[in-house]
Every structure is written in structure tokens, then in C-alpha cells.
Amino acid sequence: MTEKLAGIHPDHDFAAFLAKGRFLIQRSRSTGTYVYYPRVAVPGTGETDLEWVEPSGLGTVYSTTVVRNKPPVPHYNVALIDLDEGVRMMSRVVGIDPSEVTIGQRVRARVDAIDGTPAVVFELAGEGA
Amino acid sequence: MTGFPRGRTAIVGAATYGIGATPGESAIELLAKASLAAIADAGMVPSQIDAVFSMLPQDPFCAHAVPEYLGIRPKLIESTRTGGSAFQIHAMWAALALDAGLCDAVLICYGSNQRSASGGLVTSGAAPFPYEQTYKPRNPPSAYALAAARHMHEYGTTREHLAQVAVAARQWAQLNPDAFMRDPLSIDDVLGARMVSDPLTVRDCCLVTDGAAAVVMTRADRARDTPAPPAYLLGAACATWHKSILAMEDLTVTAASEAGARAYAQAGCGPSDIDVLEVYDAFTINTILFLEDLGFCPKGEGGRFVADGGIAPGGRLPVNTNGGGLSCVHPGMYGLFTMVEAVTQLRGAAGARQVHGADLALAHGNGGTLSSQSVAIFGTAATL
Numbered sequence: 001m002t003e004k005l006a007g008i009h010p011d012h013d014f015a016a017f018l019a020k021g022r023f024l025i026q027r028s029r030s031t032g033t034y035v036y037y038p039r040v041a042v043p044g045t046g047e048t049d050l051e052w053v054e055p056s057g058l059g060t061v062y063s064t065t066v067v068r069n070k071p072p073v074p075h076y077n078v079a080l081i082d083l084d085e086g087v088r089m090m091s092r093v094v095g096i097d098p099s100e101v102t103i104g105q106r107v108r109a110r111v112d113a114i115d116g117t118p119a120v121v122f123e124l125a126g127e128g129a
Numbered sequence: 130m131t132g133f134p135r136g137r138t139a140i141v142g143a144a145t146y147g148i149g150a151t152p153g154e155s156a157i158e159l160l161a162k163a164s165l166a167a168i169a170d171a172g173m174v175p176s177q178i179d180a181v182f183s184m185l186p187q188d189p190f191c192a193h194a195v196p197e198y199l200g201i202r203p204k205l206i207e208s209t210r211t212g213g214s215a216f217q218i219h220a221m222w223a224a225l226a227l228d229a230g231l232c233d234a235v236l237i238c239y240g241s242n243q244r245s246a247s248g249g250l251v252t253s254g255a256a257p258f259p260y261e262q263t264y265k266p267r268n269p270p271s272a273y274a275l276a277a278a279r280h281m282h283e284y285g286t287t288r289e290h291l292a293q294v295a296v297a298a299r300q301w302a303q304l305n306p307d308a309f310m311r312d313p314l315s316i317d318d319v320l321g322a323r324m325v326s327d328p329l330t331v332r333d334c335c336l337v338t339d340g341a342a343a344v345v346m347t348r349a350d351r352a353r354d355t356p357a358p359p360a361y362l363l364g365a366a367c368a369t370w371h372k373s374i375l376a377m378e379d380l381t382v383t384a385a386s387e388a389g390a391r392a393y394a395q396a397g398c399g400p401s402d403i404d405v406l407e408v409y410d411a412f413t414i415n416t417i418l419f420l421e422d423l424g425f426c427p428k429g430e431g432g433r434f435v436a437d438g439g440i441a442p443g444g445r446l447p448v449n450t451n452g453g454g455l456s457c458v459h460p461g462m463y464g465l466f467t468m469v470e471a472v473t474q475l476r477g478a479a480g481a482r483q484v485h486g487a488d489l490a491l492a493h494g495n496g497g498t499l500s501s502q503s504v505a506i507f508g509t510a511a512t513l
Contacts, residue, residue: 015259037260037375063282063380065274066327067267078266078326080275080375090261090375099327103282119263 004048010038013052018118021111023057025087026050036087057109058129059083059122066098077101081122083109095123131364133221133395134228136513139352139359140220142171142345143472148458149309151339152245156185157198160240163341164199171345172356173234178345180205180232182219184239186461195238204232212496213409214367216465217503221365223346233347237468240341241460261373267326269411270334272374272498274326277414279380281328283429286417288328290432292319294413295332295455297441302452304442304482309338310456319413333413335453340460342469349513360472360490360507364395367503374498381429385493385502386422392491392504393424400424403506404487405474406446407467409495410453416440419493420448423504447484450474464494464503471507488512 010026014037017024026035029049033042041048064079077098081091092114093101106129107122114121144166147159160183168175181203183195192208205226209218216237223235266272280286296316302308314332322330352359368384368391371377393399400423408419417431425446426434434440440448449455451470454463471490473479488511494503 011259063275063279065266065271065278066324067265067271068324068326076265078264078271078275080380088375090264090266090373092264103278114263114265117259117263 005040008040008048008050010040014038017052018111018120023055023109023111023120024052025055025083025085027053034085034087036083036089055083055085055109058125059107059109061093061101061103061105061107062088063103064093064101079122081107089120092121093123094121131391131395133364134224135363135395135397136361136508137349138224138227138346139349139361140344140468140472140507141347141352141355141357141359142167142169142173143469144170144343145307145458145466145469146341148307148340149338150244151242154242154245154339156187156240156242157194159242159339159341160185160195160238160343161198163240163343164236164238167238167343167345168236170357171347173345175199175201178234178236179203180223180226180235182207182223182235182237184208184210184215184462186241186243211369211501213411213462213464214494214496214501214503215462216468217365217492217494217505218367220346220362220468220505221367224362224365227346227348233351235346236343237346237465238341238343239462239465241462242339243461244337244339258373261375269498270329271326273412273414274329275374276380276418276499277328277412280414280417283381284432286432288320289316290417290435291328291333291413292316293435294410294416294440295319297435297438297444298410298449298453298455300441301450301482302456305452305457308452308457309336329412329414335411335455335459335463338458338460340458340466342465344465344468344472358476358509360475361510361513363398363506363508363512364392365505366391366395367501369501372497372500377499381418383418383422383499383502385419385495385504388502388504389423392506396506396508398489398506403489403491404447405450405471405484405490406448407470407490408449408493409463409467410449410455411459411463411495413455415495416448418499419495423491423493442482450479450482450484464496467492467494468505475507475509
């Protein structure tokens, strides 16, 4: 078991993909269960046959807040996004005023950077998404 | 068969110290002063304590430091570190250890000088977690704000409902001479205060104070000989469902629903039997969530339950009678203060804020970002 696990480095791999502009999440080969945030096994059931897959990038805002700052530091959005694959992630919805982000909005992922750190952020997905 | 020694242990000493601002005092000095007061309240001296369950938020080795400071060589030490929910968990283990005869007198104690030392909330060195930190939520407020926003979306809870919680806490605090903030507070004051993380303003957030609290627990047979009336521990349970708010499955349902159900089963009572409720109100949404999850109203009805002074003095249920974390004291981890207030109420020693005829009190703890939930139910001798 530990030999098999020795080759799994989820945090490192996720960050490495992200640094190359790629957003990948994990999926169990045997059960199809998606996993985020990256782990060494599926939570609860323990399958370790996780592979990296590209999600659709589409999701729905589950909840949202605006982090308020003293000017000139801008306010910014922090949101929880339910990906269509069934996993939830923390992120930011960008491209609109942070207070105009609302629960239920359809959003689409892209890789950007926040204060120099590569990050998956979301934009409004537009009609039909 | 719940496995819990219902009523076979009790809190026989309880004290707080340094609620508010205590410049020039270290955290362990505050803890020691509360502890010595609680031990004296129990009619004991420190050497009679043989188990020390301690928490100093900034000292990972407080389990060693606190007994040494007090001059105790404990048979048992325990420092479960789950944030503000730790102390009900300590009480749970204390009851089991006392009942098993592993020890005879347990000190549960906490102290923090976070206000005077740093002026900000104590953060206790959690591991890096880029899946959250990259997005810079202002935690803990932002995590609770996300829960509040979701509750508002699903159930029609309003910012005015949240403000009612803060105003009720302030009205209780005005009856408590020890409370840190006692000046009048209106709904408009809360709504118009500086926004921290939408929809929570600074008045939806707990205080940042210094403070210490301590209790002494013994077996019930020994409790009969102590000076103050014992507060018997009838049930105590905890539940943990997540750490990060991103891993909380439903932001409107906390693990207090599970911990509460188990504690009620142990105690042989239900929410309608509880005379006084002390919940961990780090943020106004907490009180609404925990009223629901502990069964005082249906899921989603918490906002309407607190409306029109529902939990203020003279309302339908006495909640957070000391003024809570919102208006009395919040020195980083508030959970032990809910237990001390429950004991004070059951002793009939709460002065102007006394809930008359209080026989059953529920003291709740919350840790992390709604992560760890704990419940302790105490009763007077009449409930045994």
C-alpha cells in the first residue's frame, strides 16, 4: 500500500499544472468519483486510483461574500463554486463588481494569478452555460 | 444506553477573570487567576486537583506549562485543540475519566491576552492550505459570511434578523456588570456599522478581548460536600464534519445537529426542556444556525425566531445571558465561558440577568469555521 502511495503527490502536481496554466482535478478510475481539493485517496471510500482530468470549467455560485478593505485597497469577491463535476471549490468571481456576484450564477473557470500566485478564478458564463 | 455517565459528575467550581482588557498580564497569569478562583470556589487548593485540561491558544505545550505553573502533578492531562469547542469536549472526557476513577478532581481552564498582546484575533498556526488561502478570505469572518449569505438565500433570513442577534446579546450584556460592551446598540447601529465581509458588519462579529475562565469537576458523591450547588453534567457530545468552509457540505446545517442530538439522548431531555441556552456566538449567523441545529426551531426559521426580541431579555427563550461573544467576552476561544455562564445560571447567582427557576442549561461550543461542534447539558439536583 505505502509503495503505491509513494508515487502520489497531489498538492505538488496540482500546483505544477496550475503554474503551466492548466486547471485539473482528480477522478477515480474505478468509480468515476471526482475529488477536489487534491488528495491521495477518495475521501471516505479510500480509492487511490486517482487520475488528473480536465473539468468542464463550468460551475454555479454556491455562496459569495465581498471582502471589504480600507481604500485604496480594493474590495474583492470570495465565492464557493460548485463545479458541474460535483465538487466544490473556493475561488473568486472576477470581471464584475464583487457585490454583483450572486448565488446561482453560472460561471466559467480560467487560470489567472492573484497577487502573483497562480489561481483558478471564475467569470460569468453567459447565456446558456 | 448512551454510554455517558449522566449526572455522575458535576462542576463544583467556576470562575472567570480579566474579561475585557488586561494590559500587562500574560495569558498564563490570566488563566492562573481564573483557575485559582475556580479551585477556591470548589473549596479546594491546587494540590487537590489531579487532572488538568488546559488551553492557551498560543502555547502548543500548555498541557505541561499550566500544571507546572499551578504546582500540580496531574495523573491526566488533556488539551484537545479544536478551537472554541474544546472545553465541552474536555468536560466530556473529564466525566468519563472521573467516572472510571482515573482521577478525582479535574481543572478545565483557558486564558488569553489576545486584545492587549496583539489587538487582533489569535490565529493558532494552522497548516498552509492553498485551496483557500490563495483567495484571501478574511477568516474567520468570511467563512461565516458565506454561511450567512447561503442561509439568507435559502430561507429568506435578512440582515435585520442577524442584527437582532447582536442587539439581544447587547441587552443581556447590559444586565451583566462584567460584560465588556454595555452601551446601547440598535438594529440601525448594526446595519450601518463598517462592513467586514458581506453580509457581516463589525457588529455582526464577536469582540476581541482578553479573558480567562476555569471550572472544577468532581464525581457527584464528592460534589455534595462542596460549598456551591453542583451543576451536574447530564450529557456531553461533539461532532466534526470539516475544517475548511469549502468542505462544508451544506452551509446552513452544522455538526451541532449531530452533537446536540447525542447530548440530548444522554441527558434524557430535549430542547423544549432547556431553561437557558448558551451558544457560541462568534458571529450573529451562529446563533441562528445553532438555534435551528439544536432543535429550538425548525431549519430555516432561526431568523424569525430571533425577530422582535425573541432571544432578548423577556423574550421567548433566554439565550446568551452573559451577553455572549458578541457583547460580553471573546478572548479567541469562548467555549468555556458558555459553561461558566450555564453554571452561574443553575446556581441562581446571575444577579439581574438571572433566569428564574433555571434547572437545565445547554452550553455549546463552536470551533474553527463551523468545523467542530460540542454540546454540554447541565442540570441542578432537581434534574437527577
